[in-house]
Amino acid sequence: MARKRRVVVTGASLAGVRTARALRDRGFDGEVVLVGAEERLPYDRPPLSKKLLAGEVPLSGIQLLSRDEADALDLDLRLGCRASALAPARRMLALDTGEQLRYDDLVIATGSAARMPTDWEAYAGVHVLRTADDALALRSALAGSPHVAVVGGGFIGCEVASTARGLGCDVTVFEPLAAPMARVLGYEMALDLAGIPLDAGVRLRCGAAVERLEGNERVERVRLTDGSVVPADVVVVGIGARPVTDWLSGSGVSVADGVLCDEHCATSVPDVYAAGDVARWHNPLFGREMRIEHWTNATEQGAFVARTILEGPQSGGYAPVPFVWSDQHGVKLQIAGVPDPSHRVRIVEGSVAQRRFVALYERGERTAGVLAVNSPRGMVTYRRRLAQDDAAEGPAGARFAARPVAQPGD
Ligand SMILES: Cc1cc2nc3c(=O)[nH]c(=O)nc-3n(C[C@H](O)[C@H](O)[C@H](O)COP(=O)(O)OP(=O)(O)OC[C@H]3O[C@@H](n4cnc5c(N)ncnc54)[C@H](O)[C@@H]3O)c2cc1C
Structure with a gap:
């Protein structure tokens, strides 16, 4: 019987779980091994500073994957063990348990650690x-x-x-x-x-x-x-946080404040990809490298990598408009694009005094970033403009003009 193709994902958190789920959603029937350093079942991090810290939700309320779901998805979940070394020439991943795992494709999703x-x-x-x-x-x-x-x-x-x-x-x-x-x-x-x-x-x-x-x-x-x-x-x-890449030393995977990837999230060694906080990839929409420590990127990049593994390089590459939200003192802040302190800031809806407004960050004639404060609808409206402006700068942007933004209901 032919050996099944095996995808090994290091890091059993948001990007890793999303990659594993997306592989199954797309019909992959090979082996999926998810290796996670934490003993706990995967959970979501945004509530850690919000509702979980406040005692408003229990840990069980922020789980990303249950044992039953892992079984239903036929995931080989290895929790409480760390990827410790990678030997791409032999397609082997070493774990700190002493085990050696063969892989056909490997996804690095080891995230970041607090400084x-x-x-x-x-x-x-x-x-x-x-x-x-x-x-x-x-x-x-x-x-x-x-x-x-x-x-x-x-x-x-x-x-x-x-x-x-x-x-x-x-x-x-x-x-x-x-x-x-x-x-x-x-x-x-x-x-x-x-x-x-x-x-x-x-x-x-x-x-x-x-x-x-x-x-x-x-x-x-x-x-x-x-x-x-x-x-x-x-x-x-x-x-701040640092990308968790120390275990890759000596592997030949290029690292520089994150795992360096091309626009398809492929690293410098064959069949090894990266997703989430740990990945520094070339975003074709902006024409430059980015590493993003936001929830939405980890989910979208995980799904993108799964698709690339199964179908090969995607036209246009991985070209998202960055998005992040934050909840503070009952106020919801949402930021899309890449606002920069050097940009001109213009309030186009509401006011600071009302604590409900939308501000655009402008570079010349272009909108480079949108800040929405207590205005999710304003974010939807103006984010479209942002994507259109980005599309005008390069062909890759057009794909993202009408795409909704993923965000959990935390
Ligand atoms: C307190 C907090 C609040 C946040 N709030 C928001 C928010 O409001 N909005 C927003 O957009 N983003 C928020 N974020 C950011 C968001 O949660 C992260 O971007 C997201 O968790 C990144 O997912 P990841 O899977 O790439 O990495 P991580 O979540 O860091 O997961 C990586 C996993 O890999 C494991 N690992 C590390 N090394 C190894 C190894 N060698 N072998 C095996 N496993 C390993 C780690 O233990 C970890 O479980 C918040 C983050 C934190 C910490």
């Missing part, structure tokens, strides 16, 4: 937020309304601040730029939106970096580069 300065790790009371275990640990740390210091005013930091404040904690966000989210939204818009956390009672310490944490075994204080000191019982470090 943490090494000298901060030693203190009790210092948290990152990437996994369900991180979220459960932070949830118990937030009980009893402690003083919470959130280091980093990006999306995750701002969401943790929102949830912690909602739980009655005294919260300070430390951001070296002039306002939270300024790196993504630009100063003008970020300063306008800073009123949202301030009105909710969050303290903002912007414009000075955190120099160090202080305390004995437990963290007690945050010291800033401007010399000031702020007491803290709990510190949440939200200073």
Whole structure:
């Protein structure tokens, strides 16, 4: 009997599960092995900083794949083990259990890991937020309304601040730029939106970096580069994430802040692909490399890779318009495209004062990004314009003009 084709997916989370499901949806009847470092069944991460952290949903409510579903899809689910090395010449993946897995096609979906300065790790009371275990640990740390210091005013930091404040904690966000989210939204818009956390009672310490944490075994204080000191019982470090690629060293797979891929999400070695947070691929729509740490990209790229494995290179390549959402203090922010602090920002619907508006980020005559605040319908309307403008810049964009945006109902 002919040997069945085997697709091995490393990383049993959003991009990996989406790849496995899409392979089956497209009728693939070979073997699908899903290797995941975490012991838990795959779960969704956006609720970790929102409803799960707030205690509004249990872990069972954010599962991406149950045992029964894995069985029904005939997935060989290997949880609690890590891919440790790759030998493309022999088409072998080594696991940290000592097992060697042969593959015909391999998908790298090992995601990203939270950054943490090494000298901060030693203190009790210092948290990152990437996994369900991180979220459960932070949830118990937030009980009893402690003083919470959130280091980093990006999306995750701002969401943790929102949830912690909602739980009655005294919260300070430390951001070296002039306002939270300024790196993504630009100063003008970020300063306008800073009123949202301030009105909710969050303290903002912007414009000075955190120099160090202080305390004995437990963290007690945050010291800033401007010399000031702020007491803290709990510190949440939200200073970004790094792609998980260390296990690929020596494999011949090219890596540079992510797994380098062409427009078909194929890596530098044959029959090895990457999807999700870990992938840095050439987006033909923008004519440049991108690595995107957003939910929608992980799902879409996983599905794209599955299709490419089964049908070969897709015309136009993988050319999405980036999309991300964030929920903070009861306000929903949605961003499409690639807004840049250098762009001109124009509010085209609603107003900042109403906390319901749509802003366009413009480069010359073109719309490069859309920010919708409490305006999902505005996002639908203006995202179309964004896609059309992108289409005007290159032939690949036309495919995406009318495509809906995937987003879970978290
Ligand atoms: C707290 C939080 C809130 C978020 N909120 C939003 C949001 O509101 N909106 C939005 O658009 N995005 C949000 N995101 C981002 C979104 O969740 C990620 O983009 C998405 O999870 C990426 O999926 P992934 O499968 O590529 O990677 P990951 O989710 O990081 O999964 C990778 C998996 O691979 C495993 N792994 C790592 N190394 C190995 C190895 N060597 N062998 C086997 N397995 C390995 C990891 O343990 C992990 O389970 C949020 C992320 C976090 C952490």
